[in-house]
Amino acid sequence: MNEAKYSDRKFIIGGIFCTIAIIYIVKLFTIQVMDSSYKLSAESNVFRRVIDYPARGLVFDRNGKLLVYNESSYDVLVTPNAVSEFDTLDLCNILGITVENFRTEFKKAVRYAPYKESVIFKQLTKQRYSTLQEKMYKFPGFDVQKRTARRYGYPYAAHVLGYIREADTSLINREPYYKAGDYVGVAGIEKSYEKELRGIKGLKIYVVDVKNRVQGKYKDGKYDSAAVVGENVTSTLDIDLQVYGEKLMQNKVGAIVAIEPKTGEILALVSTPGYDPNLLVGSDMAINYPKLVRDRFRPMYNRAIMGCYPPGSTFKTINALIGMHEGVIGPTTSFPCNGGFSIGRHIVKCHHGGSLDLISAIEHSCNAYFCHEFTRIIGDRKYGRADSAYSNWRRRVQSFGLGRKLGSDLSQEVNGIIYSKDYFNRFYGEGHWSALTIISLSIGQGELSFSPLQICNACATIANRGHYMIPHIVKMIGKDSPVDARFYEPQETGIAKEYFETVIQGMYQVCEMGTGRSARVPGVKVCGKTGTAQNPHGKDHSIFEAFAPMEDPKIAIAVYVENGGFGATYAAPIAGLMIEKYLNDTITRKDVEQRMFNANLMNIDAQMKN
């Protein structure tokens, strides 16, 4: 027998068995412990994440009028594997798309995942949805997911309210909250208050089997979260005033900003030409957005906060205040005006005779007076050289919120232009420039440029006699939550109240008998200042700033009409009408109103003639 002879072979046989067992264990170790890709594959196999989209918050105006709301819209979904024969043409007609379009979308869905649902058509309107709903049984494999579409209650205030659109890849990469297909505010209140308005998406994790059939909630919903509806937002806007402003500005290029001085609340923020915010909703956006962007009047450009214009003579009020504060002039200081200001080869033209004090200088917008005053400010001995005096002046100007971002809750605010002394030192050489070199700054021309919002804020500062509240567009979040604390902090200029009274007296006289008479409102003490911004590209811009009533200001306003000529021509009457509308709600000067409605400065022929 062989047993003894071959008995040792048990070791070889056992050895082979053990070797193979070890090879298997090593392989198991590599796929189970070393390689983590299998875990990810397993998750993508089995989890279906269903997002619960919350309704976006509503936006109201200061009087509770609904500005922005949601309307049901529907996304059409398809699960390619569940689709059986259907009438493609019929479905395309209901959806309002071409068959080719439908085919490409369908192929995309197949490529994405034949077993999984994917969106084939977005933001179906209510009407089309009801047609589809009736015929749904004819289209197996198709489903409808309820979403919301944004709707705007008024075809105005587009720049203030902004718009939403689908999150793009760069945003999705930057902020992991957003996923493809989410909507996000990209301008106006929709952008600034995105976090409050959007709410919080809910998530339900379902476990699915190999056929993508739901098998239940993952861990009994332990990781699920409920959607939180977006907060409603109350704007500071007075929609009636806003609409009125936009109507007054129709066929004109320009901006109106109105602020309640006590609170800094923006009552109206007009930029014309504007557009109907409903143009940028849902599937219409794809058609309208390029049109708006290509329009040569740039309707999407918010001139009220992004436009930069020289302040013109409205700036004289600021220089008057700084001069008095620095002690270079007093309320009664007079300067001669003989039809202009000339030192050396500099001549700044003016149209008065004799000698004027400060109040009359403001009333008549005397260039010569402010040139004299400005030479005193910059030539002030206590600052030594001109550039230090200039720096001090610049700091004072900026204390009015001019030439720097105000920090409002409107995105896209611009700084404006007010150069530091280094700019002039570089340009003219250190010690080689003086007040005379930069004399145009005295009357708000030259190297100065501010946005209408900044000018309006400066006007509100005067109305408040020395401080301003940071302008803001939102009053309240939810039922009673206040907005950011910075909007309740007064921003002081440090200039004494009595100086303001002098300037305000001057501004009152402007509207009573000076350059701004067309802004007069019967029964209301309006204080204002005209301005004319030199425009190298065409006719001057018409500017007017005002507040009213004089003793207890309720509204401060700045009006810009591009190519409108003198401040008195268009800006002042528009400002007057706006004030009257806001304070009295009735317009007495119907003829002025009509003239403003009808004025057309966007007519190309009319512009050519000027």
Added chain:
Amino acid sequence: MSKQRGANILFSLDWPVLVLYTILVFMGWLNIYAAVYDEKYTSIFDFGARYGKQLAWIGVSYIIIILIMASNYRIYSVLSYFIYGAIILLLALVLVAGKESHGAKSWFELGMFKIQPSEFAKFATALALSRFMSAFEFDMTKIKNLIISVGIILLPAGLILLQPDMGSVLVYFSMIFVFYRQGLSGIFLWLVVMGIGIFVTTLQYELIVVIAALVIVAGVWYLALGKNLINSLIGVGSIIVLSGIFWLVNHFLLDDKFELHLLIVAASAVLTPAVLVYSYIKKDWIATFVMIGLIGCFAVVFSVDFVFHNIMTAHQQTLINVFLGLENDPQGTEYNVVQSKIAIGSGGFSGKGYLQGTQTKFNFVPEQATDFIFCTVGEEWGFVGAVVVIGLFVSLILRIIYLAEKQRSAFARIYGYCVASILFFHIAINLGMTIGLVPVIGIPLPFFSYGGSSLWSFTILLFIFIRMDASRDELL
């Protein structure tokens, strides 16, 4: 007398095997429960569900064990040819009267019971082979004995091939270990082991590349040999070092400009004529013959591959795949293997926890209660659980070999080796398939997989040996 024998049986029963068997069967049941677990129906004793049925079948297996242990140990040797003949008849009958499912006629349907004769053919063949090999005059070196032994295996294997059920046929090749233990030249075992090695490697690389690599190794081995082991080791070693250096240069300096596969084929093309010429000059006909044989393999593989992919229609390819027992692939390339690996791989080190597996529970893995039951182990019990299961199987097999070597009867020893080999082959193929080391061949994992026929046949196979072992002192 009878009472005393019963007490003896309990005393001499190999308890380690019974304990290992019990652990494996119940672990298997737990995993079947997990694989078909549904939160809506949680009753353990639901005999409509698979785990309920499996529980019943486990109960029956213990009755089978008691019956076998109570039986006379001599009957297996005496009745072995009779049992073998009966099973051969059944295998023939199933081809005529069997029920066809999945394209194979493997089942008898008797009322509510389904029986798969090929499962029971394993122990019958093992009995017959042991009986023949244990005959006093048996000598492995006699060609006639060898042919009859192989014939005993090929007869049932051939009948099963006609069903066709390639997976079950392959199991009979495991008998190579029994032949080896009984005195077959080791060359044959090594050929089989090498063959399996090459086969498994071809799952990772193209067959042509593997053969080309073999040619290189063989050629260098031969040229450097000079009948000297040291020289040949130096030769093979230098080949490994050189190819390692080349791979590093290619990968890091040349940005993988050269495709490794092509280079191996090219190198073998250069080396082969050199070896041929050398062996011809040296008049070493064996070497020439081996080299020509290898070139022949190369040509055959190449042409088969070409014919299969370029000349045959898709339908013909499917037929061949089904014939070879390669399961058809409903969702494209290797869907089953990919899903199986995902399930096991996602288990990680310590697993997702019992009943927490998602891949197996939600049917991502096909046949998750039968052939792919190991996926549930890998997913829910992790690497730890998988190693424990492999460890249990290895312990069982080694214990069987240990017991087999203690037998005084050649019949019992040979039968023991048959049991160990069949179990090993089943386990190796099944586990290898789930982790992608072996192609997908549908055979169950012993004691684990769902199914009465399979559980009972493995129980019978194992406990006939344990019965004989219990009486090993009486058996001669």
